[in-house]
Amino acid sequence: MPTLRFHAVKESLTRKPVVVEESQKRSEIFGENVFNENAMRQYLTRDAFLGVMSAVQDGTKIKRTIADQVAASMKDWALSKGVTHYTHWFQPLTGATAEKHDAFFETVSEGMAIEKFDGGQLVQQEPDASSFPSGGIRNTFEARGYTAWDPTSPAFIYGTTLCIPTIFVAYTGEALDYKTPLLRALHAVDDAATDVCRYFDKNVKKVSSSLGWEQEYFLIDKMLAASRPDLTLTGRTLLGHSSAKGQQLDDHYFGAIPNRAFNFMRDLETECMLLGIPVKTRHNEVAPNQFELAPIYEEANLAVDHNALLMDVMGRVASRHNFKVLLHEKPFAGMNGSGKHNNWSLSTDTGVNLLAPGKTPMSNLQFLTFFINTIKAVHTYEELLRASIASAGNDHRLGANEAPPAIISVFIGEQLTKVLNELEGVTKGKLSPQEKTELKLNVVGKIPDVLLDNTDRNRTSPFAFTGNKFEFRAVGSTANCSNPMTILNTIVAKQLIDFKVEVDKLIDGKGLKKDEAVFNVLREYIKSCKPILFEGNGYDEAWQKEAKKRGLSNNKTTPEALKVKISKQVIKLFEEMNVMSEIETRARYEIEVEAYIMHIQIEGRVLGDIARNHIVPTAVKYQNILIENVKGLKEIFDKDFERVSKEQINLIEQISSHIESINTNVTKMIDARKKANGLDDIEKKATAYCNNVKPLFDDIRYHCDKLELLVDDEIWPLTKYREMLFTR
Ligand code: ADP
Ligand code: MG
Numbered sequence: 229m230p231t232l233r234f235h236a237v238k239e240s241l242t243r244k245p246v247v248v249e250e251s252q253k254r255s256e257i258f259g260e261n262v263f264n265e266n267a268m269r270q271y272l273t274r275d276a277f278l279g280v281m282s283a284v285q286d287g288t289k290i291k292r293t294i295a296d297q298v299a300a301s302m303k304d305w306a307l308s309k310g311v312t313h314y315t316h317w318f319q320p321l322t323g324a325t326a327e328k329h330d331a332f333f334e335t336v337s338e339g340m341a342i343e344k345f346d347g348g349q350l351v352q353q354e355p356d357a358s359s360f361p362s363g364g365i366r367n368t369f370e371a372r373g374y375t376a377w378d379p380t381s382p383a384f385i386y387g388t389t390l391c392i393p394t395i396f397v398a399y400t401g402e403a404l405d406y407k408t409p410l411l412r413a414l415h416a417v418d419d420a421a422t423d424v425c426r427y428f429d430k431n432v433k434k435v436s437s438s439l440g441w442e443q444e445y446f447l448i449d450k451m452l453a454a455s456r457p458d459l460t461l462t463g464r465t466l467l468g469h470s471s472a473k474g475q476q477l478d479d480h481y482f483g484a485i486p487n488r489a490f491n492f493m494r495d496l497e498t499e500c501m502l503l504g505i506p507v508k509t510r511h512n513e514v515a516p517n518q519f520e521l522a523p524i525y526e527e528a529n530l531a532v533d534h535n536a537l538l539m540d541v542m543g544r545v546a547s548r549h550n551f552k553v554l555l556h557e558k559p560f561a562g563m564n565g566s567g568k569h570n571n572w573s574l575s576t577d578t579g580v581n582l583l584a585p586g587k588t589p590m591s592n593l594q595f596l597t598f599f600i601n602t603i604k605a606v607h608t609y610e611e612l613l614r615a616s617i618a619s620a621g622n623d624h625r626l627g628a629n630e631a632p633p634a635i636i637s638v639f640i641g642e643q644l645t646k647v648l649n650e651l652e653g654v655t656k657g658k659l660s661p662q663e664k665t666e667l668k669l670n671v672v673g674k675i676p677d678v679l680l681d682n683t684d685r686n687r688t689s690p691f692a693f694t695g696n697k698f699e700f701r702a703v704g705s706t707a708n709c710s711n712p713m714t715i716l717n718t719i720v721a722k723q724l725i726d727f728k729v730e731v732d733k734l735i736d737g738k739g740l741k742k743d744e745a746v747f748n749v750l751r752e753y754i755k756s757c758k759p760i761l762f763e764g765n766g767y768d769e770a771w772q773k774e775a776k777k778r779g780l781s782n783n784k785t786t787p788e789a790l791k792v793k794i795s796k797q798v799i800k801l802f803e804e805m806n807v808m809s810e811i812e813t814r815a816r817y818e819i820e821v822e823a824y825i826m827h828i829q830i831e832g833r834v835l836g837d838i839a840r841n842h843i844v845p846t847a848v849k850y851q852n853i854l855i856e857n858v859k860g861l862k863e864i865f866d867k868d869f870e871r872v873s874k875e876q877i878n879l880i881e882q883i884s885s886h887i888e889s890i891n892t893n894v895t896k897m898i899d900a901r902k903k904a905n906g907l908d909d910i911e912k913k914a915t916a917y918c919n920n921v922k923p924l925f926d927d928i929r930y931h932c933d934k935l936e937l938l939v940d941d942e943i944w945p946l947t948k949y950r951e952m953l954f955t956r
Contacts, residue, residue: 276298290351295350313388314392317394318396321362321363327389373397417574422435423724423725429578435582439526443520445521446566464554500523515953556705557624570703570709571694572713583595597727601727615791632702635772638689722801793817832922846944886931904916
């Protein structure tokens with residue numbers, strides 16, 4: 229394998245902690261390290277500025293001469309801030325961000341050097357990309373891929389490097405990253421939604437998708453985390469008995485933020501401000517040492533980049549504060565897991581949030597159109613939406629401790645349920661003037677004020693309407709938001725296209741008025757997508773049965789959930805929407821299945837090691853101490869020996885029995901792994917890992933955790949839950 233030339237330059241951020249006066253306003257430092265509109269106005273010529281803006285707003289191509297000017301200005305701006313290197317920053321399918329740093333520095337003749345950066349270097353690079361996952365699109369001998377500038381996400385300075393957000397594609401044109409399909413999906417939803425908006429307002433020229441993510445995470449003392457091989461290698465604890473006190477008192481949620489964590493947050497927020505990430509809220513989450521950070525929402529592509537960047541910044545800032553950030557969906561068994569709610573909406577270039585009820589009946593009809601079409605899209609593609617958030621880590625979270633189940637459903641609240649019920653009763657075909665007035669005044673016209681007190685939020689729903697946006701809550705905390713955002717925007721785009729066809733048919737074919745036609749189609753949608761609406765408790769077991777009756781999928785594991793991604797319907801959908809070709813869809817599927825296999829494989833190895841090399845030897849050691857003790861007792865208490873040594877002997881026996889169970893199960897697990905590894909078909913392999921290897925984790929863990937309760941605390945080799953969770 230060729231060497232991997234991409235590596236994060238770790239020290240760049242950590243070397244230069246930012247000094248910002250406590251008293252300095254956040255707004256004053258916001259975006260200081262971003263080549264944003266402000267910086268562009270200052271550094272670019274008028275032509276170059278307009279060129280970039282029209283690329284951002286209308287997606288026009290940037291000419292080479294303009295690119296040269298932009299590059300030169302970017303370089304000057306960056307040099308003025310002490311930057312020495314630049315990189316094309318992208319999001320390969322590993323889930324991490326990638327960068328390869330090059331110096332601006334170039335020699336021109338002997339002994340002479342200049343700082344150089346031209347349009348060519350800005351627009352396109354050819355990284356040696358053979359070690360990134362491609363799902364078979366590129367074989368290693370055809371390693372070439374290239375990165376291309378994405379002007380819709382502004383360049384930024386990270387440490388001493390100028391980072392240029394780029395897409396990453398193979399030479400043959402297939403996407404090798406998260407961003408490319410996302411941009412295509414955003415384009416699709418823009419076109420489809422703009423067309424539909426024009427029923428209501430001819431001035432609308434563009435619709436953008438917005439995303440506001442909420443990032444949950446745990447903060448653990450760095451040294452304590454480092455003492456756990458499972459946390460270090462897999463991001464979660466594979467064993468560990470629950471702490472006597474956990475989250476049952478709910479005393480952490482929204483409680484006072486502990487000092488050390490607070491200092492970390494301040495520092496993190498300052499870094500975010502400089503990078504233009506508009507973080508706004510921070511609070512304690514439910515589990516001890518669990519927190520949440522949320523920004524003000526942004527255009528989806530930018531928000532996705534900002535979240536990917538944030539996850540990286542968090543790790544570095546945490547390190548400065550001797551913390552380790554755990555982004556895993558379920559770092560601790562029996563505790564709440566971490567998610568990343570994706571708040572999503574659509575808005576027009578005329579400033580209208582399409583998922584916010586308006587002031588007039590017409591704008592409310594527009595709201596209802598987008599609201600109902602979204603629900604319909606989620607209903608049609610519920611299984612695909614579930615697949616968009618599938619990962620080994622998220623499997624532990626879904627359906628456990630305050631997390632939505634693996635069944636996708638939509639919560640809309642009591643008031644909107646009523647509105648939909650009324651709309652369902654609308655007469656088919658042409659409406660009488662009376663009916664029209666009635667509808668406008670009493671159904672559509674009533675929405676704004678009822679929504680204001682629609683506050684009963686159902687926290688158990690994976691996809692909930694929250695007043696002016698939908699909140700997709702099933703997304704996992706480690707996820708790159710691109711995956712769910714690509715899929716959500718694609719299915720909504722497809723739905724809106726279908727909607728427009730049906731409405732036009734009624735207008736042109738049946739001579740219905742526009743609003744009559746819209747009402748008619750919406751009414752049919754309400755009828756057909758009812759099974760996806762669920763207002764009850766998603767954690768309830770009865771819901772699983774009910775959902776089955778309604779024909780909703782309930783794919784509990786990643787291998788099951790992913791399958792739909794290569795179904796005929798989905799392949800066709802992505803092709804039709806120009807989001808992914810069949811090759812790209814299949815490649816991604818392969819990458820995700822392989823990632824799953826590798827995760828479980830690594831967890832299995834680590835758990836086997838810990839159980840055999842840490843737990844069993846410690847248990848034996850303690851057992852020997854007990855044996856010595858029993859021998860001593862025998863010497864002292866000749867007659868009474870049996871009575872005084874009873875408990876110790878019992879303990880010795882219990883320890884033996886746990887050791888035996890651990891060893892048998894580890895052997896079983898290794899055998900199951902070997903069998904799984906022998907399978908060539910990756911789908912079968914993933915299923916074998918899921919159904920035959922993973923279940924043994926629980927058995928092994930059970931006995932290790934029992935031993936934790938028996939063995940002398942002083943010699944226990946692993947940092948315990950209470951130490952990790954309650955050290956502040
Ligand atoms: P919560 O109770 O879930 O914390 P908030 O009102 O605080 O609700 O919003 C949560 C997130 O939703 C924030 O990140 C916010 O920026 C985002 N949000 C608000 N409006 C929109 C919108 N129109 N599109 C996308 N995200 C939005
Ligand atoms: Mg939320």
